[in-house]
Amino acid sequence: MAALGWLTPRRRSATARSVLAGEASAEAARKSSQELEALDKDEAAAAAPSPEEPEEPEFPVVGDDKAAAFFDLDNTVMQGAAIFHFGRGLYKRKFFERQELARFAWQQAWFRLAGVEDPEHMQDARDSALSIVKGHRVAELMSIGEEIYDEYMAERIWPGTRALAQAHLDAGQKVWLVTAAPVETATIIARRLGLTGALGTVAESMDGVYTGKLVGEPLHGPAKAEAVRALASAEGLDLARCAAYSDSHNDIPMLSLVGHPYAINPDAKLRKHARERDWRLRDYRTGRKAAKVGIPAAAGVGALAGGTAAAIALHRRRH
Numbered sequence: 001m002a003a004l005g006w007l008t009p010r011r012r013s014a015t016a017r018s019v020l021a022g023e024a025s026a027e028a029a030r031k032s033s034q035e036l037e038a039l040d041k042d043e044a045a046a047a048a049p050s051p052e053e054p055e056e057p058e059f060p061v062v063g064d065d066k067a068a069a070f071f072d073l074d075n076t077v078m079q080g081a082a083i084f085h086f087g088r089g090l091y092k093r094k095f096f097e098r099q100e101l102a103r104f105a106w107q108q109a110w111f112r113l114a115g116v117e118d119p120e121h122m123q124d125a126r127d128s129a130l131s132i133v134k135g136h137r138v139a140e141l142m143s144i145g146e147e148i149y150d151e152y153m154a155e156r157i158w159p160g161t162r163a164l165a166q167a168h169l170d171a172g173q174k175v176w177l178v179t180a181a182p183v184e185t186a187t188i189i190a191r192r193l194g195l196t197g198a199l200g201t202v203a204e205s206m207d208g209v210y211t212g213k214l215v216g217e218p219l220h221g222p223a224k225a226e227a228v229r230a231l232a233s234a235e236g237l238d239l240a241r242c243a244a245y246s247d248s249h250n251d252i253p254m255l256s257l258v259g260h261p262y263a264i265n266p267d268a269k270l271r272k273h274a275r276e277r278d279w280r281l282r283d284y285r286t287g288r289k290a291a292k293v294g295i296p297a298a299a300g301v302g303a304l305a306g307g308t309a310a311a312i313a314l315h316r317r318r319h
Contacts, residue, residue: 021216022226024202028183029176029231033197059243059260060171066238069168070199070228070254071161072246073179073186076264079156082181082189089148134212138184138205145188153189160284161264164245165195174235178228178244178254180220199227225253249273 060067074081133141168175174196179186183200190198202215219227232239243260244251249269255261263274263281274281 015222017217018223019226021202021219021223023230024215025183025199025219025227026230026234028202029197029199030234060168060173062171064241065172066236067241068174068176068235068237069165069242070176070178070244070258071165072248072251073177073181073189075247076245077158077161077177078153079158082153082179082185085152086145086148086185088152089144093144133203133210136210138208138210142184142188145185149188149192154192157193158284160282161245162193165193168243169194176231178224180218199231221250222253224251225257228254228257
């Protein structure tokens with residue numbers, strides 16, 4: 001992987017692993033966006049919002065090339081967690097053996113019930129989840145991901161949030177997804193929506209094959225903020241003129257970086273935080289609560305394992 005030297009040394013609250021994860025994700029996002037620009041422009045262009053969708057906000061400013069928009073994915077752009085839908089697709093294709101998932105499911109359950117981030121246990125959970133893709137080619141997972149998007153994700157895009165992203169595109173600004181989901185999955189979704197690219201969790205690969213290790217840590221919480229900061233530096237953006245959108249209080253570090261933070265379908269903590277700071281709110285849910293899919297959208301630890309385990313449970317209930 002190329003050297004990551006975008007950030008100048010300074011004191012910060014994020015951990016070294018958060019910084020590494022953020023910078024790695026920013027580099028992967030820039031590389032993927034360059035590849036996306038080479039694709040057919042007709043495929044990359046997104047459909048204009050329908051008359052039934054919410055009106056575009058007065059922001060963004062047309063022609064401001066120092067501004068960009070950063071969108072969280074799970075329950076912000078898409079209903080539910082991308083990793084859950086991805087896990088459903090992999091299990092459907094018999095990508096995993098059922099017995100292999102017992103320990104993964106236990107680790108995910110332990111993390112959710114304990115509610116603490118013990119470093120040693122978190123490392124064990126990460127290693128277990130990454131072992132699922134170890135030895136598989138990146139191209140294989142990308143190809144499967146394209147099919148899974150059509151099967152499970154395309155119909156779950158929030159029209160309201162999609163309209164907000166389109167407003168930035170129409171203003172001539174770049175739009176990036178920022179998510180704890182694997183960068184490959186995030187890149188597929190960004191391309192299908194006609195966005196610029198995606199920042200996501202980077203899994204190490206050698207010669208196009210996954211090694212079973214992460215670069216840094218999952219792109220979650222402070223790591224997301226570091227990724228946005230690194231990308232803004234590389235792209236010459238003015239964060240005070242940028243916008244960020246999320247549903248989760250875990251993304252307050254990212255939202256606080258920009259001059260135009262939006263709380264989209266916010267959880268209770270983010271709603272309270274946003275109201276105290278007069279941030280803009282948008283809620284596109286039809287019910288009182290956001291859609292829930294069995295795992296926290298931004299859990300980060302063992303997310304892939306949790307998603308596949310939930311998929312098995314869903315499969316059993318239906319059959």
